[in-house]
């Protein structure tokens with residue numbers, strides 16, 4: 001026996017099937033669909049080495065809705081088991097506080113920065129793809145000057161672009177907070193020095 005690398009989070013998704021059982025049919029297809037949704041979301045976020053998703057048999061809850069998921073380590077202060085989990089819950093499940101982290105740990109700036117960058121990148125791609133459906137061949141520089149392209153006078157495109165602008169504003173604000181926090185630590189010391 002030897003220790004092997006482990007993920008930061010390991011999700012076990014029940015896709016157990018039962019036939020003719022008084023306990024019902026099991027999570028079955030609902031578990032399959034949830035498993036697929038989680039796998040694809042983890043791939044999109046490029047977290048496949050950090051977050052493992054494994055299909056499993058009955059976890060003992062057997063919900064009538066959705067599927068049962070076990071999440072290890074459990075988020076601080078909560079159960080490791082989630083029941084009635086539906087496909088629409090996949091993102092929320094992945095965004096629960098990192099296991100074992102509390103306070104400043106869970107707010108680790110590098111983790112936040114990584115998440116923000118990934119989300120912003122996805123939305124940027126969405127905005128560009130949508131723009132290219134309206135006018136093929138547009139570049140990101142073009143998209144940043146939408147008034148030069150009447151084709152971009154489209155409510156759906158403006159909506160997507162508005163979301164991207166909002167994301168950038170949030171990122172800028174958080175970076176400002178981070179810089180202020182670092183400055184406060186530098187100016188106030190880290191508390192390691194004695195009081196005299």
Ligand code: FES
Nearest residue numbers: 014027058059062
């Ligand atoms: S069949 Fe899914 S938890 Fe029992």
